[in-house]
Amino acid sequence: MRTTTRAVSVALLALTALTACSSGADDGAAGAGDTASGGACEPAGEPVTLTYTTWIPGIEDVVATWNEANPDIQVEVQTGPNGNGGTYQNFFNQLEAGNAPDLGQIEYDALPNFRVQDGLVDLGACEEVVAAKDQFVDWTWQQVQLGEEDSVYAIPQDAGPMALFYRADLFEQNNIPVPTTWEEFATAAEQVRAAGGYITNFSQADINQFAGLVWQAGGSWFENDGEQWTVDLTNEESVKVASFWDDLIERDLVSTYPGWTTEWDNAYNSGEVWTWNSAVWGANSIATGAPDTAGRWAVAPSPQWEDGDASAGNWGGSTTAVFQGTEHPYEAAKFALWLNTSEEALTALIEAANLYPATTDGAQLPALAEGVEFYGGQPIYDVFAEASEQVSPDFVWGPTMTQVYNDVSDGFSQAITGGGTLTEALESAEGTTVSALEAQAIPVAK
Amino acid sequence: MSSAALPGRRRVSRVAHKRAIAVFVAPFAALFTLFYLLPIAYAVFQSTRVVEREGTFGPPREVFGGLTQYAQALQSSPFWDSIGRVLLFGIVQVPVMLALALVFALLLDSPLVRGRRFFRLAFFVPYAVPGVIAAIMWGFLYSPNLSPFRPLTQSVDLLSAELVLWAMANVVTWVFVGYNMLIIYSSLLAIPAEVYEAARLDGASQVRIAWSIKIPLVMPAIILTAIFSIIGTLQLLAEPQVFRTFSSAVTSTFTPNLLVYSTASVPNVPLAAAFSVLLALATFVLSFTFLKVTQRKAFQ
Numbered sequence: 001m002r003t004t005t006r007a008v009s010v011a012l013l014a015l016t017a018l019t020a021c022s023s024g025a026d027d028g029a030a031g032a033g034d035t036a037s038g039g040a041c042e043p044a045g046e047p048v049t050l051t052y053t054t055w056i057p058g059i060e061d062v063v064a065t066w067n068e069a070n071p072d073i074q075v076e077v078q079t080g081p082n083g084n085g086g087t088y089q090n091f092f093n094q095l096e097a098g099n100a101p102d103l104g105q106i107e108y109d110a111l112p113n114f115r116v117q118d119g120l121v122d123l124g125a126c127e128e129v130v131a132a133k134d135q136f137v138d139w140t141w142q143q144v145q146l147g148e149e150d151s152v153y154a155i156p157q158d159a160g161p162m163a164l165f166y167r168a169d170l171f172e173q174n175n176i177p178v179p180t181t182w183e184e185f186a187t188a189a190e191q192v193r194a195a196g197g198y199i200t201n202f203s204q205a206d207i208n209q210f211a212g213l214v215w216q217a218g219g220s221w222f223e224n225d226g227e228q229w230t231v232d233l234t235n236e237e238s239v240k241v242a243s244f245w246d247d248l249i250e251r252d253l254v255s256t257y258p259g260w261t262t263e264w265d266n267a268y269n270s271g272e273v274w275t276w277n278s279a280v281w282g283a284n285s286i287a288t289g290a291p292d293t294a295g296r297w298a299v300a301p302s303p304q305w306e307d308g309d310a311s312a313g314n315w316g317g318s319t320t321a322v323f324q325g326t327e328h329p330y331e332a333a334k335f336a337l338w339l340n341t342s343e344e345a346l347t348a349l350i351e352a353a354n355l356y357p358a359t360t361d362g363a364q365l366p367a368l369a370e371g372v373e374f375y376g377g378q379p380i381y382d383v384f385a386e387a388s389e390q391v392s393p394d395f396v397w398g399p400t401m402t403q404v405y406n407d408v409s410d411g412f413s414q415a416i417t418g419g420g421t422l423t424e425a426l427e428s429a430e431g432t433t434v435s436a437l438e439a440q441a442i443p444v445a446k
Numbered sequence: 447m448s449s450a451a452l453p454g455r456r457r458v459s460r461v462a463h464k465r466a467i468a469v470f471v472a473p474f475a476a477l478f479t480l481f482y483l484l485p486i487a488y489a490v491f492q493s494t495r496v497v498e499r500e501g502t503f504g505p506p507r508e509v510f511g512g513l514t515q516y517a518q519a520l521q522s523s524p525f526w527d528s529i530g531r532v533l534l535f536g537i538v539q540v541p542v543m544l545a546l547a548l549v550f551a552l553l554l555d556s557p558l559v560r561g562r563r564f565f566r567l568a569f570f571v572p573y574a575v576p577g578v579i580a581a582i583m584w585g586f587l588y589s590p591n592l593s594p595f596r597p598l599t600q601s602v603d604l605l606s607a608e609l610v611l612w613a614m615a616n617v618v619t620w621v622f623v624g625y626n627m628l629i630i631y632s633s634l635l636a637i638p639a640e641v642y643e644a645a646r647l648d649g650a651s652q653v654r655i656a657w658s659i660k661i662p663l664v665m666p667a668i669i670l671t672a673i674f675s676i677i678g679t680l681q682l683l684a685e686p687q688v689f690r691t692f693s694s695a696v697t698s699t700f701t702p703n704l705l706v707y708s709t710a711s712v713p714n715v716p717l718a719a720a721f722s723v724l725l726a727l728a729t730f731v732l733s734f735t736f737l738k739v740t741q742r743k744a745f746q
Contacts (some may be wrong), residue, residue: 037668047510047595088711089711089713091712092711092713092714096715103715115503116506117506117713118505118506124559146503148503170645194600224502226501226545227501227502228502229502238452248627256694257694258689258690258692258693258694261691262592262691263589263591263592263692264588266591266592267591270591394473399503400503401713402711402712402713403714406698406711406712407709409697409698410524410697410699413694413695413696413697414697416605416694417606417607417694417695419607436712436714439496439497439499439518439714439717440499440506440714441496441497441498441499441506442502444502
């Protein structure tokens with residue numbers, strides 16, 4: 001008798017494990033996909049309230065401006081952690097439960113992932129959206145069409161052209177020339193190390209940054225011919241980039257703090273790390289993470305693979321997407337267009353969050369011509385404007401980027417801590433990515 | 447009960463009892479079903495689903511797939527690696543922690559120690575610190591650059607691939623020693639004074655009393671704490687999750703629960719559900735085996 005009671009209580013305790021684990025998946029039973037799809041894009045004809053989830057700093061003020069001018073389309077904004085930091089998972093759970101917000105911020109690399117989960121309303125039915133096409137930089141529009149001629153799955157918001165943030169003061173004091181090629185970068189890395197610093201930090205967490213480097217080198221990880229996907233994480237360009245960093249890591253010429261942590265902030269703030277090859281929005285990250293270094297930074301174009309080349313990578317950049325289940329696709333699209341094309345909204349976004357608009361007019365806004373104090377008064381956006389034009393439009397994101405990032409990042413972690421190389425990590429992630437696509441019943445070419 | 451002792455009222459009171467029991471149990475039963483049994487059933491249901499679609503971007507449909515997800519899960523090497531990792535963790539950490547808890551409990555219970563109330567509280571305080579906060583605090587203490595003990599943490603990198611598991615074991619031990627100590631200690635307080643008196647009359651020393659009387663008598667409490675600890679070990683989530691922000695060596699599949707979490711965020715919910723069910727079964731089997739092996743001795 002006593003044994004039975006004990007056995008039962010043990011069983012119950014053990015089951016706690018199950019409840020604890022499954023709670024994330026249990027937010028709701030309704031499957032996405034059978035909710036209203038975006039066939040029609042008609043105005044509601046009555047006042048509506050929309051919900052919008054994002055992680056742009058300072059977005060509340062921008063939305064307040066809209067709400068004041070549009071009493072009939074009120075927007076309630078909610079902010080959260082950045083996409084891969086938790087917001088995407090919330091979106092997936094909300095879509096599964098059928099209570100996603102009307103609008104959400106999604107980076108370009110995650111759009112196919114949401115498309116595959118059938119989470120996005122096709123705004124191709126909204127005339128105003130289709131008419132706005134010419135306002136946007138070509139490659140950003142291409143990224144939101146996902147290879148479908150008449151579809152628009154989100155409104156591009158900003159781009160993340162990459163350039164080299166560097167400590168102008170330290171480079172000058174130590175007589176180290178600012179590198180213009182990756183070869184020079186490796187040489188400079190030795191000199192910086194000799195001066196007691198690290199030229200940059202290689203973060204195993206930022207696989208999208210690594211993808212940006214591959215993008216710059218002319219590689220692409222995915223291809224979709226309309227019938228099936230091709231996965232190629234180990235193409236020539238990727239291996240070139242991976243070997244380059246493998247070498248720097250092995251020779252202890254770069255630090256390897258996990259990105260976006262206090263350790264990482266400290267490394268920049270204390271002057272231990274001297275450069276960051278990052279996207280335009282990174283300007284904001286340095287200013288907040290390394291406040292003690294104000295005025296000592298400058299921005300130069302990314303180092304090139306061949307002397308005289310002019311290509312740039314892209315890291316991040318977001319879109320505003322309308323989620324399946326919304327009852328007001330017309331109003332949602334209208335707000336998204338205003339947010340990402342109007343002068344007042346874009347100016348506010350540039351000032352609050354250092355966003356670099358995805359529209360051609362937005363890139364000419366006076367707010368982008370000003371010098372930035374943190375960067376010694378340098379008009380840094382000029383550098384990024386140039387980079388923006390050099391970003392190749394052909395980079396394709398896969399439909400399971402969260403998984404790709406996780407798996408590559410796990411492999412990179414091992415490489416950094418002495419088990420294997422970055423190239424091996426890419427090889428192994430290519431295998432797991434193919435299995436992940438198959439698990440989602442997505443056809444893969446082998 | 448007193449009312450049941452009166453023969454004339456027995457009938458009435460039985461019915462009243464049943465009603466009272468139903469009323470008292472109902473809130474528990476409702477919550478238990480809603481937040482416990484249903485989610486479990488749903489997780490099991492989800493683990494039997496597979497996704498189907500047409501073309502590259504066709505809408506996904508979930509259909510019954512039998513044990514497909516379980517086959518996937520059992521073939522996943524990160525899954526087995528993570529199980530191996532927590533088992534290694536448990537084999538070392540649980541005995542160390544419980545031994546410490548037992549020693550502290552015996553010291554608190556021995557007449558030789560002064561300041562008993564102070565120490566009881568002092569040992570227990572870490573348990574009052576939320577697990578995530580404890581992990582963040584220790585993460586900073588271990589950090590080679592931010593720690594107040596930098597000479598030490600820079601010469602021995604506690605966050606390296608070799609040591610990070612034991613760095614976490616230390617955090618878990620720090621948090622839970624006091625909690626386990628309290629369970630064992632309260633069981634020590636329940637031992638009748640006559641037993642000690644008899645032992646002393648027989649000339650037993652304090653050490654002898656601890657070894658031959660106290661430890662055997664609190665064995666059930668120790669086993670209870672051991673089972674809690676085994677379950678806790680298999681469920682490690684907060685510590686590795688927090689340590690990911692301090693150490694590059696902690697992967698997204700470091701422990702089984704972390705693996706479930708990252709699988710669910712792909713989102714590959716059916717596979718994550720299958721991992722969860724397997725983990726729950728493993729926890730049950732392990733706890734039950736432990737109980738079977740130990741109970742003969744302990745509950746004689």
